[in-house]
Amino acid sequence: MIFVKKTSPYISIKADVKTMMLDVLIALLPTLIFAFVVYQLNALYIFLISISTMILSEFVFVGVTHIMPYDGNKHSFKEKFKFAYKTYNINNVLGPLVSGVIYTLIMPAGAPLYAVFVGALFGIVIGKLVFGGLGHNIFNPAAAGMLFAKLCFSSQYNNNIESFYFTIPGLSSGGSGGDIAVGGTALGNLTNGYEHIYDYSLLDMFLGKMPGTLGEAFTITILIGAIYLIVRRSADFRIMLTYIVSFALMMLFAGICISSLNNKIGIFDFLGFELLAGGLFFGAVFMLTDPVTSPINLPGRMLYALIAAIITVYIRLFGSYPEGVGFSILIANMMVPVIEYPKWSNPKFTIKNVSLMVGLFVVFTSIMVLVIMFGDKIAL
Amino acid sequence: MIAKVRHIVDKKRLMANLPTERYVDPKYVYIATNNARCDKSELYIKVGDHVNCFQVIGMRFAKYFVQPIHATVSGTFVGLEKHYHRNGKLIDFIKIENDFKDTFDSSVKKRSDEEIKKLTKEEMTEILKDCALVGLGGSSFPTYVKFQTNEKINVILINAIECEPYITSDQRIMREYPNRIINGILYALQAFQCNKAYICIKSKYKQLKEIYTEVLKPYPQIQLKCVGNFYPQGWEKAMIKSALHITLKDNELPMQKGIMNFNVSTIVGLYKAIKYNIPVVKRNITVTGDGIMYPKNFRVRVGTPVKELIQLCGGYKDPEKNKVIILGGPMMGASIPSDDCIITKTVTSVIILNDVENKEEQCIRCGSCVMSCPCHLQPVLIMNAVKAKDKERIKTLNPLKCIECGLCTYSCTSKIHVLDFVRKAKIFAKL
Numbered sequence: 001m002i003f004v005k006k007t008s009p010y011i012s013i014k015a016d017v018k019t020m021m022l023d024v025l026i027a028l029l030p031t032l033i034f035a036f037v038v039y040q041l042n043a044l045y046i047f048l049i050s051i052s053t054m055i056l057s058e059f060v061f062v063g064v065t066h067i068m069p070y071d072g073n074k075h076s077f078k079e080k081f082k083f084a085y086k087t088y089n090i091n092n093v094l095g096p097l098v099s100g101v102i103y104t105l106i107m108p109a110g111a112p113l114y115a116v117f118v119g120a121l122f123g124i125v126i127g128k129l130v131f132g133g134l135g136h137n138i139f140n141p142a143a144a145g146m147l148f149a150k151l152c153f154s155s156q157y158n159n160n161i162e163s164f165y166f167t168i169p170g171l172s173s174g175g176s177g178g179d180i181a182v183g184g185t186a187l188g189n190l191t192n193g194y195e196h197i198y199d200y201s202l203l204d205m206f207l208g209k210m211p212g213t214l215g216e217a218f219t220i221t222i223l224i225g226a227i228y229l230i231v232r233r234s235a236d237f238r239i240m241l242t243y244i245v246s247f248a249l250m251m252l253f254a255g256i257c258i259s260s261l262n263n264k265i266g267i268f269d270f271l272g273f274e275l276l277a278g279g280l281f282f283g284a285v286f287m288l289t290d291p292v293t294s295p296i297n298l299p300g301r302m303l304y305a306l307i308a309a310i311i312t313v314y315i316r317l318f319g320s321y322p323e324g325v326g327f328s329i330l331i332a333n334m335m336v337p338v339i340e341y342p343k344w345s346n347p348k349f350t351i352k353n354v355s356l357m358v359g360l361f362v363v364f365t366s367i368m369v370l371v372i373m374f375g376d377k378i379a380l
Numbered sequence: 381m382i383a384k385v386r387h388i389v390d391k392k393r394l395m396a397n398l399p400t401e402r403y404v405d406p407k408y409v410y411i412a413t414n415n416a417r418c419d420k421s422e423l424y425i426k427v428g429d430h431v432n433c434f435q436v437i438g439m440r441f442a443k444y445f446v447q448p449i450h451a452t453v454s455g456t457f458v459g460l461e462k463h464y465h466r467n468g469k470l471i472d473f474i475k476i477e478n479d480f481k482d483t484f485d486s487s488v489k490k491r492s493d494e495e496i497k498k499l500t501k502e503e504m505t506e507i508l509k510d511c512a513l514v515g516l517g518g519s520s521f522p523t524y525v526k527f528q529t530n531e532k533i534n535v536i537l538i539n540a541i542e543c544e545p546y547i548t549s550d551q552r553i554m555r556e557y558p559n560r561i562i563n564g565i566l567y568a569l570q571a572f573q574c575n576k577a578y579i580c581i582k583s584k585y586k587q588l589k590e591i592y593t594e595v596l597k598p599y600p601q602i603q604l605k606c607v608g609n610f611y612p613q614g615w616e617k618a619m620i621k622s623a624l625h626i627t628l629k630d631n632e633l634p635m636q637k638g639i640m641n642f643n644v645s646t647i648v649g650l651y652k653a654i655k656y657n658i659p660v661v662k663r664n665i666t667v668t669g670d671g672i673m674y675p676k677n678f679r680v681r682v683g684t685p686v687k688e689l690i691q692l693c694g695g696y697k698d699p700e701k702n703k704v705i706i707l708g709g710p711m712m713g714a715s716i717p718s719d720d721c722i723i724t725k726t727v728t729s730v731i732i733l734n735d736v737e738n739k740e741e742q743c744i745r746c747g748s749c750v751m752s753c754p755c756h757l758q759p760v761l762i763m764n765a766v767k768a769k770d771k772e773r774i775k776t777l778n779p780l781k782c783i784e785c786g787l788c789t790y791s792c793t794s795k796i797h798v799l800d801f802v803r804k805a806k807i808f809a810k811l
Contacts, residue, residue, distance in 0.1 A: 005717040009786030015381035135742035296747040
């Protein structure tokens with residue numbers, strides 16, 4: 001028995017990094033199962049390719065970064081291997097696994113497998129490993145990989161996918177690629193005019209009966225995961241809430257403007273469509289809340305979510321890409337060092353903090369309203 | 381876990397109901413020659429001299445004050461011995477062999493109620509100075525300095541919150557000596573000429589609440605305040621905020637707002653000093669933790685070696701496991717590299733824990749430390765600045781506000797000892 005000299009405090013909570021990542025995996029599980037059921041083999045292939053790419057990349061990374069220093073002696077490969085993988089632990093598997101599952105769920109079902117592979121490699125290497133691995137990355141690896149694959153290979157994506165909903169005739173509401181325009185996703189159709197929000201009913205969109213990426217359409221399972229994460233406190237609900245609420249408010253104003261210009265469009269139909277089509281909930285629950293890439297103080301987190309919401313709204317309304325969640329997450333990730341710069345960030349809610357948030361929201365909402373009302377490029 | 385941690389493990393339920401065991405006559409007592417605030421001392425006695433209980437046997441010198449050293453038993457001065465003090469240093473202790481007669485010094489006198497009624501604040505200050513009363517909650521700040529304030533005091537707060545887990549010594553004092561506490565408060569009220577005092581306890585201590593609503597009935601000027609159950613509720617700013625809804629600014633003393641606060645053990649010491657003119661020679665301590673066989677509450681003589689108390693508790697549990705010995709609470713106490721340490725006036729508890737090696741992982745910026753910090757600091761940013769040796773940024777982050785409550789390390793998901801980095805930052809910021 002030895003008396004150990006330590007410094008206070010001597011006790012700590014039970015939760016650790018491993019349990020947090022396991023919680024995220026468990027929260028992702030319902031959505032993943034749903035994706036397997038609906039997209040069957042397509043989903044399985046994408047899943048296997050992305051997680052194996054990511055876990056293997058991390059494995060190679062650990063070996064490359066822990067090379068045995070030169071000490072004059074010759075060492076066998078076994079010794080070198082042992083030295084390099086001394087620090088390899090469960091976190092080196094769970095981290096890429098979480099990224100891989102999220103990446104799987106935001107890839108479109110029609111993505112060719114080489115695109116999946118290249119995107120996964122880009123996401124894990126450029127998005128995470130070059131910064132130093134877990135805890136050092138600036139960008140969300142899944143979002144980076146998905147956007148890279150989308151920018152490089154989107155012309156190769158196959159838009160007519162066999163899915164569970166479309167193979168069973170009774171359940172089909174949109175038709176299996178018959179009359180739908182080439183754009184594919186529900187949001188993509190909007191570039192042809194806002195009347196296309198009536199292509200899918202709100203209930204169908206809520207249940208995921210629309211073409212889209214593997215996981216982001218199933219709002220119910222995403223919400224189940226969100227509740228699990230919030231109960232286990234493995235994700236910050238303030239980020240999710242700020243992002244969704246400020247997005248909904250801005251879209252409400254946009255909806256009012258658009259319906260005043262075009263009386264065929266209902267305000268709340270538009271709002272519901274914008275909330276349910278695309279990856280808003282998935283991004284809010286699983287990607288924006290990634291603790292590594294979000295600020296560490298509460299006002300900063302809310303400001304970060306607000307910035308992401310504003311960018312999402314702008315890309316969706318005025319951008320040439322139909323979906324803005326991925327871009328908005330990456331751009332908000334870039335803002336994190338600025339948001340938490342100690343000279344002006346304050347962990348308390350002060351008048352300065354709150355007025356900055358309210359001011360940003362008001363300024364960008366009014367610009368948005370002005371552009372919709374007086375800009376002539378909005379498709380109506 | 382991404383959450384504001386306020387409620388930490390408690391582990392008090394069993395200990396609070398254990399009766400206090402008296403162990404007031406050890407064979408030898410050891411009295412510290414210096415302590416955290418006083419670094420020099422002078423002895424008035426020689427080896428072989430007979431000393432009486434409460435006799436002044438020396439003097440400690442600090443920067444701004446002197447503090448008499450009192451013998452806590454009667455007996456023979458054997459010599460100086462090196463032992464561990466509460467502050468973790470190996471210092472000289474005066475070893476006195478107990479003759480078990482408890483002969484009192486001539487300075488002891490019982491003051492009648494009429495005599496006490498006539499005492500002014502200045503006279504009480506002198507008495508407290510002679511009795512070397514210090515803050516017994518762990519601060520060891522001289523109480524007479526608090527009495528010297530010229531501010532008008534409106535309300536006196538008695539801190540009996542004891543927000544640290546495991547410790548129950550204040551609760552036992554509250555249960556066993558309500559009379560001493562009430563009289564002590566009455567003396568303090570008389571000294572500051574104010575007519576309002578609040579005893580602050582955690583709202584979950586139902587039994588204490590029942591006892592004190594009954595006991596305090598004849599004293600309308602003393603009231604019970606039930607405050608929150610969270611940690612660090614016992615921090616004076618948090619206590620004042622919960623009890624009186626007054627928020628103190630940084631660098632603002634409670635006295636400037638007309639508030640005076642004492643620990644409940646200090647109030648018992650104050651009662652003894654005013655009533656009998658004696659210093660603190662006995663105190664309640666808790667010996668507990670998962671590394672000890674039978675946890676117990678003790679009332680011990682100041683100067684008792686910890687080893688004897690551990691033997692009284694049945695020795696160590698699981699002797700093959702490494703142990704951590706803590707004097708004070710598990711969140712803020714000091715760990716001692718050996719069990720060869722001594723109970724001094726300010727030790728509230730001895731906690732023996734089995735050592736758990738926590739593997740440090742990479743910070744994943746969950747932000748729990750930032751949310752939990754009661755001083756609204758950003759411990760993780762301070763840590764990064766210390767790692768980068770960025771003095772400018774450390775100063776911007778203002779680590780000197782830190783009270784070392786330990787919540788940042790307690791709440792850390794990656795098991796990083798954040799508080800150690802904040803301590804380093806405090807040294808950097810003072811440069």
